[in-house]
Amino acid sequence: MTRKGRRLTLIGVALCIVAFAAGLALYALRDSIVFFYGPSELAQKDVQAGARLRIGGLVKAGSLVKSDSEKISFVITDNVRDVAVTYQGPVPDLFREGQGVVAEGVLEAPGKFRADTILAKHDERYMPREVVDALKKQGRWQESGGGS
Amino acid sequence: MIVEIGHYALTLALALALAQAIVPLWGAAKRDEGLIGVAQSTALGQFAAIALSFGALVEAHLVSDFSVLNVAENSHTAVPMVYKITGVWGNHEGSMLLWVLILAFFGALVAAFGRGLPPVLRGNVLAVQGMISSAFLAFILMTSNPFARLDPAPFEGRDLNPILQDPGLAIHPPLLYLGYVGFSIVFSFAAAALIEGRVDAAWARFVRPFALVAWCFLTLGIAMGSYWAYYTLGWGGFWFWDPVENASLMPWLAGTAFVHSIAVMEKREALKVWTIFLAILAFSFSLLGTFLVRSGVLTSVHAFASDPRRGVFILLILAAFIGGALALFAWRAPALKQGGLFAPISREGALVLNNLFLTTSCAAVMIGTLYPLALEQITGEKITVGAPFFNMTCGILMIALCLIVPIGQSLAWKRGDLLGVAQRLAVAAAAGLSVAIALLAATTGGPVLAPIGAGLATYVILGASSEIAARLWRGRASLQVAFSRALGLPLSVWGSAIAHVGVGVTLLGLAMTGLGAETIASMKIGEPRTVGPYEVTIEAIEPRTGPNYRDVVAKAAIRNGGALVATVESSKRFFPARQMSTTEAGIVTLNLGQVYISIGDQTGGAIAARLYWKPLVSLIWIGACIMAFGGALSLADRRLRIGAPVRAKAALAAQPAGTP
Numbered sequence: 001m002t003r004k005g006r007r008l009t010l011i012g013v014a015l016c017i018v019a020f021a022a023g024l025a026l027y028a029l030r031d032s033i034v035f036f037y038g039p040s041e042l043a044q045k046d047v048q049a050g051a052r053l054r055i056g057g058l059v060k061a062g063s064l065v066k067s068d069s070e071k072i073s074f075v076i077t078d079n080v081r082d083v084a085v086t087y088q089g090p091v092p093d094l095f096r097e098g099q100g101v102v103a104e105g106v107l108e109a110p111g112k113f114r115a116d117t118i119l120a121k122h123d124e125r126y127m128p129r130e131v132v133d134a135l136k137k138q139g140r141w142q143e144s145g146g147g148s
Numbered sequence: 149m150i151v152e153i154g155h156y157a158l159t160l161a162l163a164l165a166l167a168q169a170i171v172p173l174w175g176a177a178k179r180d181e182g183l184i185g186v187a188q189s190t191a192l193g194q195f196a197a198i199a200l201s202f203g204a205l206v207e208a209h210l211v212s213d214f215s216v217l218n219v220a221e222n223s224h225t226a227v228p229m230v231y232k233i234t235g236v237w238g239n240h241e242g243s244m245l246l247w248v249l250i251l252a253f254f255g256a257l258v259a260a261f262g263r264g265l266p267p268v269l270r271g272n273v274l275a276v277q278g279m280i281s282s283a284f285l286a287f288i289l290m291t292s293n294p295f296a297r298l299d300p301a302p303f304e305g306r307d308l309n310p311i312l313q314d315p316g317l318a319i320h321p322p323l324l325y326l327g328y329v330g331f332s333i334v335f336s337f338a339a340a341a342l343i344e345g346r347v348d349a350a351w352a353r354f355v356r357p358f359a360l361v362a363w364c365f366l367t368l369g370i371a372m373g374s375y376w377a378y379y380t381l382g383w384g385g386f387w388f389w390d391p392v393e394n395a396s397l398m399p400w401l402a403g404t405a406f407v408h409s410i411a412v413m414e415k416r417e418a419l420k421v422w423t424i425f426l427a428i429l430a431f432s433f434s435l436l437g438t439f440l441v442r443s444g445v446l447t448s449v450h451a452f453a454s455d456p457r458r459g460v461f462i463l464l465i466l467a468a469f470i471g472g473a474l475a476l477f478a479w480r481a482p483a484l485k486q487g488g489l490f491a492p493i494s495r496e497g498a499l500v501l502n503n504l505f506l507t508t509s510c511a512a513v514m515i516g517t518l519y520p521l522a523l524e525q526i527t528g529e530k531i532t533v534g535a536p537f538f539n540m541t542c543g544i545l546m547i548a549l550c551l552i553v554p555i556g557q558s559l560a561w562k563r564g565d566l567l568g569v570a571q572r573l574a575v576a577a578a579a580g581l582s583v584a585i586a587l588l589a590a591t592t593g594g595p596v597l598a599p600i601g602a603g604l605a606t607y608v609i610l611g612a613s614s615e616i617a618a619r620l621w622r623g624r625a626s627l628q629v630a631f632s633r634a635l636g637l638p639l640s641v642w643g644s645a646i647a648h649v650g651v652g653v654t655l656l657g658l659a660m661t662g663l664g665a666e667t668i669a670s671m672k673i674g675e676p677r678t679v680g681p682y683e684v685t686i687e688a689i690e691p692r693t694g695p696n697y698r699d700v701v702a703k704a705a706i707r708n709g710g711a712l713v714a715t716v717e718s719s720k721r722f723f724p725a726r727q728m729s730t731t732e733a734g735i736v737t738l739n740l741g742q743v744y745i746s747i748g749d750q751t752g753g754a755i756a757a758r759l760y761w762k763p764l765v766s767l768i769w770i771g772a773c774i775m776a777f778g779g780a781l782s783l784a785d786r787r788l789r790i791g792a793p794v795r796a797k798a799a800l801a802a803q804p805a806g807t808p
Binding site for chain 2: 007014017018027031032034035036037054066094104133
């Protein structure tokens with residue numbers, strides 16, 4: 001093979017792989033993006049039922065109900081609007097009432113959310129950043145509220 | 149007093165680093181050996197100063213000196229001794245200090261053992277290393293001083309985050325940093341080559357050991373981090389495609405590409421410009437990772453207190469080094485002498501393909517990690533890119549890569565014989581296919597991907613071993629001949645074969661998790677539950693008191709067909725100092741698979757529990773250890789070592805760089 005031919009083969013193969021990867025990335029991005037909303041934002045945005053979302057806010061005090069086999073229901077609030085959440089499965093160690101939480105799952109009906117993943121804070125001092133931002137938007141965030 | 153000495157030593161280190169950044173660079177430009185010589189003493193002095201500073205911080209933690217803010221916020225008198233020490237880097241300031249300590253350590257290695265290096269190259273390498281050091285030392289001193297005092301001093305500290313009170317903290321960050329930061333030397337060598345406008349096979353020979361050391365440690369560090377997350381998070385996951393994990397995976401992918409392309413450069417003097425580019429890329433991703441983790445743009449257990457000033461400072465460092473290096477690359481790379489071209493069907497060709505797959509999957513991970521951040525900055529819309537994206541892009545590219553790994557390994561340099569390779573790999577491919585088909589038949593209706601992955605893994609393992617086998621039993625040699633050949637085989641050949649076997653072993657572990665079982669149940673004492681081939685019974689639940697925590701321990705027995713195989717304890721741990729609890733999963737390894745039990749809250753006479761059976765899961769981490777062992781073997785290869793100058797020169801003379 002000539003020098004030119006070798007170089008062309010190399011460039012050709014490289015372009016094929018890059019194009020293949022770019023195609024894969026674009027295709028995969030369509031299906032695996034999950035939007036994050038606070039309860040108020042969720043109410044404003046006209047989100048289709050069945051959409052996969054992340055909802056963040058505080059676990060409303062007194063809303064946590066546990067039933068058998070790790071089934072729980074609770075309310076995520078930003079102190080303006082509420083979203084009712086149901087969930088089955090393990091909850092993180094720092095999940096409790098009055099604390100920040102992010103739930104990922106499917107919106108079943110307006111204001112009703114079925115979570116399949118629950119994320120809480122890693123450390124009692126810090127709030128999930130999304131939750132802080134969502135609360136700030138509603139003017140409900142006090143700096144002292146982040147401390148324990 | 150000791151704390152002030154530590155602070156002073158850190159400032160001194162910055163002064164030395166600045167001298168190291170400027171003087172040798174000047175000396176290298178003027179070809180003045182005296183000025184270049186400054187690099188060695190400043191690099192060693194800088195390492196000593198940072199070590200002293202680090203020692204001072206360890207001492208402050210050991211004696212629980214709560215007048216130091218860092219100690220007061222991250223320690224407690226009741227914390228066990230080992231966590232007092234590891235707590236030094238269990239926080240932002242201390243972990244940055246560990247970062248620069250390792251940075252200076254690598255600089256000191258070049259200074260101490262780099263006598264065989266050409267003086268100009270050595271001067272430039274250490275100067276670039278000094279620049280990186282200066283930037284990060286300034287960052288620590290200006291925004292993250294670990295020696296800041298607190299007045300009045302509190303009587304008690306706020307305790308180390310309970311999640312971090314784990315042996316993993318002693319191992320994971322140092323290993324990961326040795327890998328992350330190790331690529332700084334590779335970066336400095338690349339920048340030095342660009343400054344000098346000269347790069348050759350000897351350069352590749354100097355860089356290779358550093359790249360391998362960094363790669364081995366990064367491999368182990370990532371594996372250790374993954375195992376830690378697996379046993380501490382309590383739900384059996386070991387990789388989450390979390391941005392912080394991606395931040396460590398990106399330099400690993402770029403670094404893996406680099407250790408392969410540098411082999412081509414060393415043996416065949418080809419791919420020079422590309423190799424230099426990868427060197428810059430690998431450390432750029434390390435810097436990007438440091439930015440993502442330390443700036444507070446992400447929320448994770450790794451992001452300690454966030455302070456916007458820190459984010460901006462690291463972003464500036466990031467921009468200066470990545471931008472500077474790429475600008476230098478754009479300016480100087482065309483001046484580098486082009487390497488030779490080669491036939492597409494050859495080991496070089498296969499390594500190019502390997503590099504393409506690794507860098508494109510690295511790019512895919514980068515897109516998935518940075519896209520949400522960019523979108524939020526631009527539109528304010530918050531999104532996450534989930535695991536399906538990464539599985540689809542990175543996963544598919546990695547599977548494609550695994551298909552070509554044994555082929556590339558069996559091809560000869562210069563001109564390969566694809567037909568011969570196909571014949572040699574026929575056994576491995578047949579074995580892989582039969583494993584896949586047998587597993588598919590045995591698990592009808594189960595997941596399809598797991599048997600296919602297991603088959604691919606078998607093919608990779610056997611394919612990687614077949615190269616060694618073919619060399620040993622060439623011409624139907626007797627066992628004795630094969631044994632003597634095995635001893636005579638260069639360690640780097642063993643190393644690469646073993647590292648590739650490790651890839652297959654990890655892949656096998658990953659694939660087999662698809663065939664695992666999971667039970668989430670509310671368990672009463674004495675009531676057995678089936679998970680996979682085992683029955684798990686909680687025999688007793690009892691409270692226990694630890695040094696700084698209270699435990700609720702569930703003792704479980706694992707039986708197989710009535711026969712007791714193991715007992716295991718799983719607990720929920722409460723730390724009063726921070727009013728926080730952690731889950732300590734009970735894990736038993738049985739036939740390389742693991743039974744994983746994690747408990748939740750007690751309600752009445754029952755306890756919420758999650759039981760998992762994960763067949764062959766331990767292979768994921770064993771495979772990573774095998775990879776690192778393979779890397780270490782290559783490193784030990786005498787032919788490739790640059791030790792004492794005399795021996796190195798003799799070795800270079802005996803083995804001309806162009807020899808295949």
